Amino acid sequence: MSEKNSILLKNGRLLDPGAGREGRYDILVEEGRIKKVASEISSPGVATLDVADCWVMPGAIDLHVHLREPGFEYKETILSGARAAVAGGFTSIACMANTSPVNDNSSVTRFILEQALAAPARVLPVAAISREMRGETLVEMGDLVEAGAVAFSDDGKTVPNSKLLRHALEYASLFGRPLLCHCQDNALFADGVVHEGLVSAAHGLRGIPCLAEEIDIARTIMLAEYLGVPVHICHLSTRGGVELVRAAKLRGVRVSAEVTPHHLFLDERAVADLSYSEDLDQRYRPAQLVYNTNTKMSPPLRSAADVEAVRQGLADGTIDAVATDHAPHEATEKAVEYDLAPFGVIGLETALSLVLHLVDEGLLSPLQMVERLSLNPAHILNLDDRGTLEPGMAADITVIDPDAEWVVDPEKFYSRARNTPFAGWRLKGRVVKTLVSGRVVFPFDG
Amino acid sequence: MVFKRKDLLGTRDLTADEIRNLLASANSFLEIAERPLKKVPALRGKTVVNLFYEPSTRTRTSFEIAAKRLSADAINMSASTSSVVKGESLLDTVDNIQAMAPDIIVVRHRHVGAAHLIAGHIRASVVNAGDGANEHPTQALLDLLTISQHKSLESGLKVAIIGDIAHSRVARSNIWALTTLGITVRVCAPPTMLPREMEKIAGVEVCRTPEEALEGVDVVMMLRIQLERQDKLLFPSIRDYARIFGLNRQRLALAKADAIVMHPGPMNRGVEITSEVADSDRAVILNQVSNGVALRMAVLFLLGGQGS
Numbered sequence: 016m017s018e019k020n021s022i023l024l025k026n027g028r029l030l031d032p033g034a035g036r037e038g039r040y041d042i043l044v045e046e047g048r049i050k051k052v053a054s055e056i057s058s059p060g061v062a063t064l065d066v067a068d069c070w071v072m073p074g075a076i077d078l079h080v081h082l083r084e085p086g087f088e089y090k091e092t093i094l095s096g097a098r099a100a101v102a103g104g105f106t107s108i109a110c111m112a113n114t115s116p117v118n119d120n121s122s123v124t125r126f127i128l129e130q131a132l133a134a135p136a137r138v139l140p141v142a143a144i145s146r147e148m149r150g151e152t153l154v155e156m157g158d159l160v161e162a163g164a165v166a167f168s169d170d171g172k173t174v175p176n177s178k179l180l181r182h183a184l185e186y187a188s189l190f191g192r193p194l195l196c197h198c199q200d201n202a203l204f205a206d207g208v209v210h211e212g213l214v215s216a217a218h219g220l221r222g223i224p225c226l227a228e229e230i231d232i233a234r235t236i237m238l239a240e241y242l243g244v245p246v247h248i249c250h251l252s253t254r255g256g257v258e259l260v261r262a263a264k265l266r267g268v269r270v271s272a273e274v275t276p277h278h279l280f281l282d283e284r285a286v287a288d289l290s291y292s293e294d295l296d297q298r299y300r301p302a303q304l305v306y307n308t309n310t311k312m313s314p315p316l317r318s319a320a321d322v323e324a325v326r327q328g329l330a331d332g333t334i335d336a337v338a339t340d341h342a343p344h345e346a347t348e349k350a351v352e353y354d355l356a357p358f359g360v361i362g363l364e365t366a367l368s369l370v371l372h373l374v375d376e377g378l379l380s381p382l383q384m385v386e387r388l389s390l391n392p393a394h395i396l397n398l399d400d401r402g403t404l405e406p407g408m409a410a411d412i413t414v415i416d417p418d419a420e421w422v423v424d425p426e427k428f429y430s431r432a433r434n435t436p437f438a439g440w441r442l443k444g445r446v447v448k449t450l451v452s453g454r455v456v457f458p459f460d461g
Numbered sequence: 462m463v464f465k466r467k468d469l470l471g472t473r474d475l476t477a478d479e480i481r482n483l484l485a486s487a488n489s490f491l492e493i494a495e496r497p498l499k500k501v502p503a504l505r506g507k508t509v510v511n512l513f514y515e516p517s518t519r520t521r522t523s524f525e526i527a528a529k530r531l532s533a534d535a536i537n538m539s540a541s542t543s544s545v546v547k548g549e550s551l552l553d554t555v556d557n558i559q560a561m562a563p564d565i566i567v568v569r570h571r572h573v574g575a576a577h578l579i580a581g582h583i584r585a586s587v588v589n590a591g592d593g594a595n596e597h598p599t600q601a602l603l604d605l606l607t608i609s610q611h612k613s614l615e616s617g618l619k620v621a622i623i624g625d626i627a628h629s630r631v632a633r634s635n636i637w638a639l640t641t642l643g644i645t646v647r648v649c650a651p652p653t654m655l656p657r658e659m660e661k662i663a664g665v666e667v668c669r670t671p672e673e674a675l676e677g678v679d680v681v682m683m684l685r686i687q688l689e690r691q692d693k694l695l696f697p698s699i700r701d702y703a704r705i706f707g708l709n710r711q712r713l714a715l716a717k718a719d720a721i722v723m724h725p726g727p728m729n730r731g732v733e734i735t736s737e738v739a740d741s742d743r744a745v746i747l748n749q750v751s752n753g754v755a756l757r758m759a760v761l762f763l764l765g766g767q768g769s
């Protein structure tokens with residue numbers, strides 16, 4: 016890199032919905048920020064990256080990851096998770112608070128940020144809503160925001176006490192920090208392990224009804240509407256949930272929502288059979304297979320109709336963002352009875368290719384893809400220097416070869432974990448370069 | 462007659478031919494039970510491990526007798542003995558059992574898919590003796606054997622299964638086995654014990670009332686109601702359940718005049734079935750038990766015996 020820390024990306028196809036640009040542009044980066052975007056830039060002496068035939072987008076921002084540090088470093092660390100992130104094209108990742116100790120006070124937030132200094136991605140700590148995520152008393156939000164918390168969430172759990180949730184929404188709005196709400200009615204969720212539907216009926220696995228999610232989404236939206244404050248709904252998985260968010264947006268409620276790649280690509284039948292091919296209208300005759308615990312997550316894989324609904328929701332803008340809910344677990348933790356396996360799958364290294372698949376299918380335009388992966392997440396977290404590559408913005412850039420084909424091999428992941436439901440999938444489109452603050456952070460060998 | 466599988470994990474993926482072969486083999490073993498000397502040398506030198514994580518004297522004993530009549534060495538391991546260490550994972554336990562080089566492992570476990578998990582991990586054959594609410598294939602096969610002794614399986618039979626369908630592996634294994642043979646299955650349960658979307662399962666008719674389910678059927682299968690379910694808000698009282706879903710003489714009269722009554726046991730007399738019905742000549746409940754040994758001999762023999 017030259018003395019002014021400059022770099023020139025030449026000949027790429029820029030996808031920047033925030034700036035209204037789509038097409039062949041050169042991008043000049045200086046001191047970690049975008050200096051200039053034009054159809055032709057010549058800047059002698061500046062290091063040049065020729066990215067012809069590649070797509071260039073503002074770095075993807077993941078609203079929802081679990082980095083497991085502190086407390087569960089055997090599953091993932093901030094460093095390994097951040098490496099997985101940049102390998103998958105994510106330049107900023109918001110990490111949930113369910114570590115040990117819980118990120119419910121500023122010393123944990125500061126610890127995360129210190130660890131993140133060595134990490135190739137920007138790590139954005141999400142603090143808990145309630146102390147120890149017990150749903151009883153609020154965390155010290157002001158102190159946490161000052162320490163660097165970007166949002167609040169008791170993810171993994173709901174906040175059952177509506178009065179506490181109300182106060183959290185009110186108080187967080189003071190700082191312009193969103194609540195990221197994991198919605199589930201605990202009594203209806205009970206001890207369920209899969210979607211309540213075909214597969215629970217056929218295999219005797221305990222079901223989690225859609226209703227468990229939707230009742231809590233309705234409650235959360237009603238609170239935000241009453242208070243006139245923003246709220247974000249994590250990992251929508253059901254048709255009813257999409258309809259609730261759609262109707263709320265039409266009423267002018269400041270609600271945003273995310274969906275995970277696995278809820279966009281897999282339905283309940285993947286639990287017992289990853290090679291299913293039943294017609295939707297056909298009656299179900301399940302196969303006899305090993306139960307794949309890498310299909311166990313919360314919320315669970317829903318029905319084929321729900322998958323269709325979240326896809327439509329993502330396409331029409333009801334759902335603002337794709338977020339991975341990257342949830343690493345060690346192999347032996349998943350090599351157990353389905354009932355006993357922990358919830359969660361990883362997603363950072365497969366998400367972008369899967370979303371590219373939606374572009375291939377024609378569900379999203381390339382610009383819409385970038386909105387869902389970068390621009391909208393930046394808005395939701397109020398990150399005002401990210402999500403677009405206008406001059407002055409952070410030079411967080413993802414460069415994709417949209418035609419590269421590859422097969423998902425978990426052994427090659429940079430994440431410490433291997434618990435993906437997409438092992439063996441043939442995907443198209445791959446990250447070739449990731450820049451954070453103008454520095455090439457992926458590939459790791461430079 | 463060749464059974465090409467390593468394991469018997471469920472009836473779900475058995476073909477009609479495989480089922481018929483198993484029943485034919487069981488029939489030949491039934492005859493052995495009539496002999497004064499009940500042992501055959503078919504599995505001499507083979508080891509069968511009964512790995513039971515749930516107490517079930519009946520099923521375990523049935524497998525044990527079946528193994529011994531085939532001259533196999535039968536070893537019982539239950540979760541209450543020190544052989545199954547608390548906190549040890551299922552696969553760790555199985556690795557330890559593997560070290561004893563068993564030929565067949567019979568496993569009963571409270572969690573769905575436990576037998577499948579073991580089968581994918583071990584060289585020995587695995588027989589699922591019940592995994593959670595999923596499958597109990599030998600029970601369904603012995604039920605079929607029992608039906609076949611009273612009815613022709615090819616005659617367009619109708620079978621009603623009544624009780625706690627949601628939590629019943631017996632119901633599920635029977636549904637798959639019966640529908641594979643083209644037999645009509647009606648299920649009936651209190652709405653709280655009927656799985657949502659059950660009506661989407663191929664070959665199953667869902668009935669709202671036991672009366673509707675019983676109308677004109679050839680076979681009635683009553684399921685055991687687990688009394689502790691009351692605590693989980695699934696039904697208000699035993700008395701209420703017995704009144705609405707119990708099989709009594711009047712209800713049985715709705716079925717065909719020669720309909721048989723089955724129950725996988727153990728029965729709650731006066732709850733899902735009245736003593737009058739259970740002890741009547743319509744009930745074939747004790748035949749089920751004796752058929753169990755022969756059917757399990759057939760399964761062990763076909764999985765471990767023939768070296769084909």
Ligand SMILES: [Zn+2]
Pocket residue numbers: 170171172197249250313314
């Ligand atoms: Zn969550």
